[in-house]
Amino acid sequence: MPELLPTNLQNLQKKMQSFIDDVLVDIESNLDPDLSQSIPNSILNEVRTRSIENGIWSLTQPSEFGGSEANILEMTVIRETLGQANLRIGNYIFGPQPGILASVEGKLREYYLLPLMKGEKRGAFAFTEPRTIPNGKPTWASLENQELTITGQKSFVSGGSNADFFSTLVNIESKSGTSGTAIVLIDKDSKGISIEREFRSLDGSSHISIILDSVKVPDWHIVGEIGEGMPRALRNISNVRMAIAAKSTGLASWATHFTAEHIKQPHRSGTPLSDREGVRLRIADMLIQVYAMRSILYRTARIANTNNVSSANEVLTAKVFCTEQVGLIIDRAIDLCGGNSLIEGHPLERTYRDIRSLRFAEGASDILRLNLAKDYLESNNLVRS
Numbered sequence: 001m002p003e004l005l006p007t008n009l010q011n012l013q014k015k016m017q018s019f020i021d022d023v024l025v026d027i028e029s030n031l032d033p034d035l036s037q038s039i040p041n042s043i044l045n046e047v048r049t050r051s052i053e054n055g056i057w058s059l060t061q062p063s064e065f066g067g068s069e070a071n072i073l074e075m076t077v078i079r080e081t082l083g084q085a086n087l088r089i090g091n092y093i094f095g096p097q098p099g100i101l102a103s104v105e106g107k108l109r110e111y112y113l114l115p116l117m118k119g120e121k122r123g124a125f126a127f128t129e130p131r132t133i134p135n136g137k138p139t140w141a142s143l144e145n146q147e148l149t150i151t152g153q154k155s156f157v158s159g160g161s162n163a164d165f166f167s168t169l170v171n172i173e174s175k176s177g178t179s180g181t182a183i184v185l186i187d188k189d190s191k192g193i194s195i196e197r198e199f200r201s202l203d204g205s206s207h208i209s210i211i212l213d214s215v216k217v218p219d220w221h222i223v224g225e226i227g228e229g230m231p232r233a234l235r236n237i238s239n240v241r242m243a244i245a246a247k248s249t250g251l252a253s254w255a256t257h258f259t260a261e262h263i264k265q266p267h268r269s270g271t272p273l274s275d276r277e278g279v280r281l282r283i284a285d286m287l288i289q290v291y292a293m294r295s296i297l298y299r300t301a302r303i304a305n306t307n308n309v310s311s312a313n314e315v316l317t318a319k320v321f322c323t324e325q326v327g328l329i330i331d332r333a334i335d336l337c338g339g340n341s342l343i344e345g346h347p348l349e350r351t352y353r354d355i356r357s358l359r360f361a362e363g364a365s366d367i368l369r370l371n372l373a374k375d376y377l378e379s380n381n382l383v384r385s
């Protein structure tokens with residue numbers, strides 16, 4: 001049981017474990033081992049139905065949308081437990097979340113947030129700029145007569161081909177009012193948007209890059225105020241970073257257990273590898289790493305769960321640490337399990353591919369390190385010790 005959890009969290013952990021054992025493992029067994037095949041809609045629909053029936057789907061949804069939203073600590077328990085099971089369908093058991101649209105009102109709520117929460121519309125996050133930017137000017141917009149004209153390019157939009165709209169970071173230049181970054185919602189079928197490329201990444205997920213050529217959008221599509229685009233994006237990112245840290249920690253436990261079971265099996269040398277001290281030392285290293293990951297994960301989740309306490313630095317620290325450690329652990333697991341673990345479709349081969357992108361998604365490790373160092377050196381803000 002992780003980190004001396006109180007009874008309510010232990011019960012939540014048991015509920016999640018039962019859902020995995022009684023429902024998800026069975027559904028997962030019907031998946032095609034060929035990872036290049038996306039998961040069929042029939043399976044995704046079954047996952048959704050069973051997740052709703054078991055009260056898991058609504059855990060990511062606020063009560064105003066009929067959900068039973070779990071707090072950060074509870075979600076950490078849920079996601080770590082899910083990571084320990086290492087299921088491909090694990091990414092599809094939660095209902096849509098408001099994310100960056102949380103607390104929008106008026107037309108944004110009516111035309112975007114409510115359809116999003118009902119599953120009638122899908123959004124995608126368009127933040128990353130291409131490596132080279134024409135004229136050195138990131139995606140920008142002029143604002144005139146209550147209309148934005150947006151020009152630029154976004155290079156990595158996950159789930160973009162199935163999305164109805166993009167939450168896009170735009171630098172707004174206004175002749176009469178405030179200028180600065182803002183999140184702007186852009187419908188995918190807007191005139192002037194073109195999909196430059198569709199591609200898949202190592203983990204099997206699909207993405208698009210888009211070009212925005214003088215796309216016209218009314219100014220009510222701006223989420224919040226002009227100038228608060230980056231802080232808004234970062235507020236949302238903190239929750240996702242915690243989710244990634246929890247998943248990484250769960251996967252690290254899974255890999256340690258998987259490896260331990262593997263090395264106890266008979267080996268051609270005549271002695272199971274688990275009898276050899278050199279191998280035992282490596283397993284001990286993995287256990288130590290997992291312990292450190294869990295410690296940092298649950299400590300951070302408790303801080304992040306405390307009202308009126310800033311936790312951005314702790315969360316990014318947990319994200320960097322856990323995503324890097326899980327990389328080392330999976331690599332070590334592959335060493336101990338041998339060449340078979342690199343055959344396509346092997347759980348370790350799949351996991352090796354799955355975890356690499358976690359060090360980039362929601363902020364590359366070194367960029368997060370720079371943020372942390374900047375905050376410490378220039379504002380004297382510490383990660384709590």
Ligand SMILES: Cc1cc2nc3c(=O)[nH]c(=O)nc-3n(C[C@H](O)[C@H](O)[C@H](O)COP(=O)(O)OP(=O)(O)OC[C@H]3O[C@@H](n4cnc5c(N)ncnc54)[C@H](O)[C@@H]3O)c2cc1C
Binds near residue numbers: 125205361364365367
């Ligand atoms: C699977 C996956 C899904 C993604 N989904 C999305 C999405 O939905 N929406 C979205 O907008 N983006 C998405 N991204 C993009 C992701 O956010 C970027 O890959 C990430 O922010 C890094 O940006 P970059 O790839 O342009 O690398 P770069 O910014 O070119 O950085 C490359 C490396 O250079 C170094 N570096 C960069 N800048 C500095 C600096 N100032 N000082 C020192 N070192 C530096 C760092 O080591 C960094 O890792 C996704 C990426 C992946 C892999």
